[in-house]
Amino acid sequence: MTPDEQVAIRRLAEDIPTLWTAPTTTAADRQAIARLMLERVVITVAGTSEKVAVVCHWAGGVQTHHSLRRPVARVSQLSTHAALRQRIAKSGAKEAPPHPLADAPGLWVRDPDGTHIQVIAADKVSPATRDVSVSPPPPTPGKGAAPSRSKAGKARPQRLSHVLLFSPDVPRSVRFYSEALGLRLSDNSGDIIAFMHGAHASDHHMLAFAKSDAPGLHHSSWAVPSIEDVGIGMQQMEDAGYKEGWGVGRHVIGSNYFRYIRDPWGSFAEYSAGIDFIGADDEWIPQDHPLEDSFYVWGPSTPDYFIENHESPARGG
Numbered sequence: 097m098t099p100d101e102q103v104a105i106r107r108l109a110e111d112i113p114t115l116w117t118a119p120t121t122t123a124a125d126r127q128a129i130a131r132l133m134l135e136r137v138v139i140t141v142a143g144t145s146e147k148v149a150v151v152c153h154w155a156g157g158v159q160t161h162h163s164l165r166r167p168v169a170r171v172s173q174l175s176t177h178a179a180l181r182q183r184i185a186k187s188g189a190k191e192a193p194p195h196p197l198a199d200a201p202g203l204w205v206r207d208p209d210g211t212h213i214q215v216i217a218a219d220k221v222s223p224a225t226r227d228v229s230v231s232p233p234p235p236t237p238g239k240g241a242a243p244s245r246s247k248a249g250k251a252r253p254q255r256l257s258h259v260l261l262f263s264p265d266v267p268r269s270v271r272f273y274s275e276a277l278g279l280r281l282s283d284n285s286g287d288i289i290a291f292m293h294g295a296h297a298s299d300h301h302m303l304a305f306a307k308s309d310a311p312g313l314h315h316s317s318w319a320v321p322s323i324e325d326v327g328i329g330m331q332q333m334e335d336a337g338y339k340e341g342w343g344v345g346r347h348v349i350g351s352n353y354f355r356y357i358r359d360p361w362g363s364f365a366e367y368s369a370g371i372d373f374i375g376a377d378d379e380w381i382p383q384d385h386p387l388e389d390s391f392y393v394w395g396p397s398t399p400d401y402f403i404e405n406h407e408s409p410a411r412g413g
């Protein structure tokens with residue numbers, strides 16, 4: 097090795113950050129560097145909580161401090177548990193026994209409308225980034241792009257997108273879910289309807305409220321990859337005998353393409369594609385939309401039964 101080469105290698109060894117971030121340095125290389133330089137790692141868990149402090153002792157005596165979160169099994173282990181209970185108590189909502197039809201773990205609360213809420217410690221299940229819509233494959237030159245009906249396949253929901261509940265007091269519901277549970281208002285139309293998202297990135301709405309004389313379920317919404325799947329979902333449900341519903345259309349608030357299917361109890365399940373996504377670092381300013389201009393961009397006329405609350409006592413619910 098020439099003296100020049102020795103100097104170059106020595107210089108590189110002194111510039112570990114450059115070596116670490118070099119595009120040619122692989123994950124395995126970084127592991128090898130860390131093994132050479134790291135003398136000891138001390139991991140301290142704060143009680144039984146999710147908080148973990150990590151101290152790395154490096155060659156030469158340097159220490160670096162890091163914090164991690166570990167998964168925990170019970171909501172009572174969370175470092176935020178006491179503050180969460182305080183916020184719930186301050187909101188006026190009451191902790192409650194588990195719903196008789198549900199599993200028991202977690203913190204059970206009745207929201208201001210009396211709906212059971214189960215708060216559990218779990219991994220985030222809503223997407224961290226916007227879903228990438230799967231476009232249909234590009235057409236083969238000289239052939240039509242649409243599949244034959246027998247080969248169109250089935251619409252398969254990928255996940256639950258959101259739930260819309262009836263509430264006698266929409267602003268009160270928004271206050272509870274934001275101040276006690278940490279959701280955020282996305283958009284609303286006066287005190288008639290409001291849409292809320294998760295602070296750590298979610299669809300434009302995970303939970304929404306529409307004004308009624310009583311609490312009730314309006315719809316659950318299921319994400320599919322594209323408007324093609326919304327249409328195929330409509331067709332397969334019609335073929336199965338579920339002809340009542342609304343759509344295909346496109347919402348203004350949330351931007352999603354939709355088809356609602358009326359279920360045998362009078363509430364709805366929605367096929368939804370292309371809903372707006374609010375990332376954890378996105379600045380989203382809620383807007384109060386005029387109701388008459390914010391329901392849908394295009395679609396068939398809304399059937400009268402679409403806005404009925406089948407759980408309302410006035411309707412025998």
Ligand SMILES: [Fe+2]
Binds near residue numbers: 260315368
């Ligand atoms: Fe919806």
